[in-house]
Amino acid sequence: MFDVTGVPERRRHPDDRRLRAAWLGMLAYGPEAIAVGACALVLHGVAGLAIRLQPQVALPAGRHLAPRDGMGVRRFDGFGTTRWGGRVIATIDDALVQALPELPRNEAVAVVDSALNRRLIDVGRLERVRSRLRGRRGAAGVDAWWGLVDGRSESPLETEARLTCVDAGMPPDELQVEINDAAGRFVARGDLGWRLRGGRWLLAEVDGKEIHDAPQALYGDRERQNRLLTTGEVDLLRFIRADFRTTLTSTVGAHLARDRSAARRPVADARINAGKRASSTARRLNDPAVATNGGIGTVPGREACTSNRWGG
Structure with missing residues (x-):
């Protein structure tokens, strides 16, 4: 032979x-x-x-x-x-x-x-x-x-990326995540997806050399990425196989940690803030130094406001 x-x-x-x-x-x-x-x-x-x-x-x-x-x-x-x-x-x-x-x-x-x-x-x-x-x-x-095992993985590279994330304690929430625009029209799918606050998604795309190195594929990838980002519903990351043991999990982990941190951060009550500003203003109005120096209590055309009356 x-x-x-x-x-x-x-x-x-x-x-x-x-x-x-x-x-x-x-x-x-x-x-x-x-x-x-x-x-x-x-x-x-x-x-x-x-x-x-x-x-x-x-x-x-x-x-x-x-x-x-x-x-x-x-x-x-x-x-x-x-x-x-x-x-x-x-x-x-x-x-x-x-x-x-x-x-x-x-x-x-x-x-x-x-x-x-x-x-x-x-x-x-x-x-x-x-x-x-x-x-x-x-x-x-x-x-x-x-x-x-998950038959939604469309390539061995996607399987390997998913297992790498599983081993790092951050399994994707979904595979082949479909993203629609504001009118409900299909835009594209993401290989691996993690849910973020506010209904948004972190998507990870896995690029294989044989497919994505072709010029036509590169153009298609660019257009697809632009369409995804334009929806405002997606944070998009892209990886190749060389990233799996280096930056894949650290990058995904950093994005997820940032999202969790933002979710825990308290949102200030506008009424409380307004009350604090009003109280501060009142204290300054009653401060003789402020009035004497033409500060916040000074009204154009009048004498400075004293601690117990308005000038007039």
């Missing part, structure tokens, strides 16, 4: 690298080889898996062959299969059962978010996947993060 593309591995698009890994195992072990686990998920179109993916296959009847060249042959109990691109791969339900116990938390949550968001599996089937996972090696770790 030869790679004739001539493109170095590190320069390939991440999706191409994942697909290549999924195909390598099937090609290396012959026409009977079945893509399983994470490799099958890639072929089903699930996002969120690591770029460096180990080629993994299973063989009919549980046959085993020695691994070679970094590729693995797995022996899973009976599982469902489907045809894809002229080959046989594990169904998405079975591929999730095979892969999830072996994935780190953020990657696993991103994978399940993606499968739900892309409608590759529904909530009912996903619950059956969870039931099948119980008792398997690594299943305890799955239970620990299962409650973090």
Whole structure:
């Protein structure tokens, strides 16, 4: 088997690298080889898996062959299969059962978010996947993060940003927050949203390099941002993946703290303030020094007001 593309591995698009890994195992072990686990998920179109993916296959009847060249042959109990691109791969339900116990938390949550968001599996089937996972090696770790799954996340980057905020104790109140203008017309959606006082929102946008670096996307992002800010209902923050471990949580936290501080600050009663000003004025009017020096008690064309009468 030869790679004739001539493109170095590190320069390939991440999706191409994942697909290549999924195909390598099937090609290396012959026409009977079945893509399983994470490799099958890639072929089903699930996002969120690591770029460096180990080629993994299973063989009919549980046959085993020695691994070679970094590729693995797995022996899973009976599982469902489907045809894809002229080959046989594990169904998405079975591929999730095979892969999830072996994935780190953020990657696993991103994978399940993606499968739900892309409608590759529904909530009912996903619950059956969870039931099948119980008792398997690594299943305890799955239970620990299962409650973090949210199919509204539209990309693995959004999932990672959300989990970073969850770990910092500031989970978003909503995902895909819809903002309307004063007339009730839809303006745009924000990736992550926190409620602020007065019905306003703090929105965090997550920018992916492949999508948002394109010139047309940059123009669209600018127009969308301007429309959001023009509503007066939004504070908008934007982040890239490099910010997740540096400024994401500190910036969001600072905005939320400022909003809480403003909410706690007492609003002065106008009547109390007016009364204080009137009392102060009265004291000054009764002060001889003020009257003598032509202060507040002096009326043009009259003598200065004394402590016990008006001049006249």
